[in-house]
Amino acid sequence: MASSIHSTSPVSPPPTFRAGLRAGIPVAIGYIPIAIAFGLLAQSFHLPNAITLSMSFLIFAGASQFITVQLLMTGSMYWEIILTTFILNFRHFLMSAALSQRIESTSRRLLAAIAFGVTDETFSIASTRQEARSGMFVLGLNTIAFLAWNVGTWMGVFLAFGLPSTLQASMGIALYAMFIGLLVPSLTTRPIFVVASLAIVIQAILHWIITPFFPISDGIRIIVSTVVAAGFGAFLFKEEEVT
Structure with a gap:
């Protein structure tokens, strides 16, 4: 009896951009209410919509955006805001450097796009998943978080028009609630x-x-x-x- 048995197992396909999107769904769900709070907070301080939406699109740093709105409204100097943001976001240099050692990619454009979208939550997922060795997986993970944050900001900005002024003003406490929520578990x-x-x-x-x-x-x-x-x-x- 002759039979040919191949013991080699099939090679699993590399993680894809779509797999990263799926992995980031829990992060995206968590970002939306915080981004809504940011949009409402900016509206309560009468910050122009273009500035509010541009901050989420170009800066994409939740804690720094909350702090920036607060400092803008208290009349802080621009260099103070820039330096404060730099200190708050300095950890992103370390997180991006750590991910660059894991990702199997030599494309500078891809690594730059990934570095822009790194957050505390996406980094925690990327640093514990084997799939994160694929640059496209991490890009998908960051992309869905980025989209959720911006959608939430839009919702917050335009929801504010139908809310009482007292409720809009009360959103200032969202800044402190967010920091307390991040701090207490640690x-x-x-x-x-x-x-x-x-x-x-x-x-x-x-x-x-x-x-x-x-x-x-x-x-x-x-x-x-x-x-x-x-x-x-x-x-x-x-x-x-x-x-």
């Missing part, structure tokens, strides 16, 4: 708890003690408290304690 680790507490103390000292005698803008206070608290944390805690 407070179980000692380094993050210490750094966050130190940042709060520094901000309080600058606001209640220093500013009445030496006026300091909101942007400068954010920059000082962030840099000092982060620097203290980097000096005090070793890398293995944080991870």
Whole structure:
């Protein structure tokens, strides 16, 4: 009895752009309500629609967009807004560098497009999925998150026209709710708890003690408290304690 048995298993096809879109659906669902809140917040401050929509399309950085709207409305200097945004988004350099080591692609255009769309949530998915070695998979993952954020912003901007002015004004608390939601789950680790507490103390000292005698803008206070608290944390805690 002669039979030819081939034990070789079929090669699985490389992950596709569509597979990345599917993997990013949970992130997209989570982005829409936050983006709506951003659009409503911008409307409550009477920020022009073109600026609000352009921020989501060209900047695509949720926390920085909330902070920027707040700083614009308090009359902060442009360089303060730019520096604050740079500090808040500095982690994206590290996330993009880490992904570039995993993605099997030599196309600079593709890597640049991926770097633009990296967020905390898409990075967490891309860094734990084998499919993320495909640049097209990560591009699809980032694309659906980008589209959801912009759709949510449009919804927030145009929903605001039918809402009472008091409800629109109350959306200012969305900024603090978002940061609290991001911070609280991480407070179980000692380094993050210490750094966050130190940042709060520094901000309080600058606001209640220093500013009445030496006026300091909101942007400068954010920059000082962030840099000092982060620097203290980097000096005090070793890398293995944080991870």
